[in-house]
Amino acid sequence: MNPQLLFWIPAALRLTIVLLGAAAAGYFFGVTAGLAIGLLALLVLVIVQLKYLYLLSGWLDHPESEKLPDGWGAWTDVFSRLYRLRRDDERNRKDLSEWLTRFRQAMSLLPDGVAIMDDVLFLEWCNPTAERHLGLSNTRDKGMRVTNLIRDPAFIDYIILGRYDQPLTLNVRDRKLVVQIIPFENRRQILVTHDVTETERIDMMRRDFIANASHELRTPLTVINGFLEIAYAQPDLDQTTRMGHLKLMIEQGQRMQNLIEDMLTLTRLESIDYPLRKEQVNIRNLLEQLLREAEALSGGRHTITLAIDGPDIEGNTDELRSAFGNLVTNAIRYTPEGGQIHIQWSQTENGPQFSVQDSGIGIRAEHIARLTERFYRVDKSRSRETQGTGLGLAIVKHVLLRHGATLAIESEEGKGSTFMTRFPI
Numbered sequence: 082m083n084p085q086l087l088f089w090i091p092a093a094l095r096l097t098i099v100l101l102g103a104a105a106a107g108y109f110f111g112v113t114a115g116l117a118i119g120l121l122a123l124l125v126l127v128i129v130q131l132k133y134l135y136l137l138s139g140w141l142d143h144p145e146s147e148k149l150p151d152g153w154g155a156w157t158d159v160f161s162r163l164y165r166l167r168r169d170d171e172r173n174r175k176d177l178s179e180w181l182t183r184f185r186q187a188m189s190l191l192p193d194g195v196a197i198m199d200d201v202l203f204l205e206w207c208n209p210t211a212e213r214h215l216g217l218s219n220t221r222d223k224g225m226r227v228t229n230l231i232r233d234p235a236f237i238d239y240i241i242l243g244r245y246d247q248p249l250t251l252n253v254r255d256r257k258l259v260v261q262i263i264p265f266e267n268r269r270q271i272l273v274t275h276d277v278t279e280t281e282r283i284d285m286m287r288r289d290f291i292a293n294a295s296h297e298l299r300t301p302l303t304v305i306n307g308f309l310e311i312a313y314a315q316p317d318l319d320q321t322t323r324m325g326h327l328k329l330m331i332e333q334g335q336r337m338q339n340l341i342e343d344m345l346t347l348t349r350l351e352s353i354d355y356p357l358r359k360e361q362v363n364i365r366n367l368l369e370q371l372l373r374e375a376e377a378l379s380g381g382r383h384t385i386t387l388a389i390d391g392p393d394i395e396g397n398t399d400e401l402r403s404a405f406g407n408l409v410t411n412a413i414r415y416t417p418e419g420g421q422i423h424i425q426w427s428q429t430e431n432g433p434q435f436s437v438q439d440s441g442i443g444i445r446a447e448h449i450a451r452l453t454e455r456f457y458r459v460d461k462s463r464s465r466e467t468q469g470t471g472l473g474l475a476i477v478k479h480v481l482l483r484h485g486a487t488l489a490i491e492s493e494e495g496k497g498s499t500f501m502t503r504f505p506i
C-alpha cells in the first residue's frame with residue numbers, strides 16, 4: 082500500500098477514536114467531562130509522540146552503537162524504514178571498505194610508484210613503491226606538500242611549468258626515475274614514478290658494446306682494405322683475380338668500413354658525454370658543397386637544383402653536413418636515371434626548413450614511420466645494390482634531435498619523396 086496512506090489512516094483512526102470517546106463522555110456525563118476526557122486523551126497522544134521523538138533523537142546521536150527503539154503506530158513504520166536504511170548503509174560501507182582494501186593491495190603490488198595529491202599538491206596517499214622511489218612515508222608525510230618532500234630543482238621546475246603531458250626524468254638516490262603528474266577529478270593529481278635505472282644500464286651496455294666492437298673492428302679492417310688496394314694495383318695479376326675476386330673484396334671491405342663508421346657516428350651522437358658544439362653555420366657554403374658532391378655521385382644521371390632562401394642558423398656544421406648529405410644521397414640512390422632532385426633551404430612561419438624533393442621510387446605509407454629505425458630498409462636487395470646500410474636516417478634523426486629539429490616525410494610510391502627537416506625559430 083501507499084506509504085502515505087499507511088501513515089495517515091492509523092493517525093486519522095486514532096484521532097477519530099479520541100473525538101468519538103470525548104463525544105460519548107459528553108453525552109453521558111455532561112460537556113465539561115467530555116471536554117476534560119478529550120483533552121486528557123489528546124495529552125496522552127502528544128506525550129507518546131514526544132517519547133518516540135525523544136527516542137529517535139537519542140538514536141540519531143549514536144546511530145551505529147544503539148539498537149533502534151520499537152515503535153508504536155506510525156512510528157513502527159518510521160523505525161523499520163530507518164533500520165533498513167542503516168542496514169543498507171552498513172552493507173555499502175562494508176563493500177566500499179573491502180573494495181578499498183583490494184584496491185590498496187593491488188596498488189601496493191604495482192612495480193610503479195603512485196602517489197595521490199590534492200589540487201595544491203598535498204599528499205593524500207602513496208603506495209610502497211612510491212615510498213621507496215621518492216623516500217616518502219604514507220603515515221608520516223600525509224598532508225605535507227609534495228614539493229617540500231621532493232626537493233629536486235628539476236621537479237620544482239616541472240611543477241612550476243605545469244607541462245604535465247611530458248614526463249620528467251629525475252635522479253633520486255642513485256636511481257633514475259621517470260616521473261609524471263596526471264591531473265584527475267578536477268581537484269586531484271596522481272604522481273606516477275617508473276624506475277628506468279636497469280633499462281638505462283642495459284641500454285648503456287648495448288651502446289658501449291657497439292662502440293667497442295666497432296672500434297676494435299676499425300683498425301684491422303683498415304689494414305685489410307689497405308692491403309687489398311695494394312694487391313689490386315699489382316701489375317702481374319690475371320683478369321679474373323683483379324676484376325672478379327679483388328674488386329669484390331674491395332667493395333665489400335668498403336661497405337664494412339662504412340657500416341662501422343656509421344655505427345661509431347651513431348654511438349657518438351647518442352652519448353651524453355658528447356654535447357653539441359654550436360657555431361654559426363654558413364648554410365650557403367654547406368649546401369653548395371653538398372650540391373657539388375651530389376652532382377659527382379649522380380654522374381649526370383639526374384637534374385639537381387638548389388634554392389637558398391633562408392637565414393643561417395646555429396648548429397654543428399659537420400653534423401648537419403652528414404644529416405643533409407644523407408638525405409641528398411638517398412634522393413640520388415632511390416631516384417632512377419633522368420629523375421629530378423630539388424634541394425631547398427627556406428624560411429617558413431614555423432622556422433627554417435631544409436628539404437630534399439625527388440621524383441624517385443617513393444615509399445609506401447606503412448614504411449614511413451619506421452624509416453629512422455636502425456638498419457631499416459624498405460627493399461633490402463636494392464639497398465645492398467646501392468651499398469646502403471640502413472643507418473643513414475637513424476643518424477639524421479639523432480642529429481636533428483640534438484638541434485631541436487624534426488623530420489617530416491611525404492612520399493608516394495612511384496612518384497617520389499620529400500624529406501623536410503624543420504628547425505626551431
Ligand SMILES: Nc1ncnc2c1ncn2[C@@H]1O[C@H](COP(=O)(O)OP(=O)(O)OP(=O)(O)O)[C@@H](O)[C@H]1O
Nearest residue numbers: 411412415443458459460464469470471472473474
Ligand atoms: N628518397 C628516398 N626515396 C625512396 N626511398 C628512400 C628514400 N630515402 C630513404 N629511403 C628508404 O629508406 C631506407 C632507409 O634509409 P637510410 O638512409 O636510413 O638507409 P640507406 O640509405 O639504405 O643506407 P645508408 O646507411 O647508407 O644511408 C632506405 O633503405 C630506402 O629504402
Ligand SMILES: [Mg+2]
Nearest residue numbers: 407411473474
Ligand atoms: Mg641513406
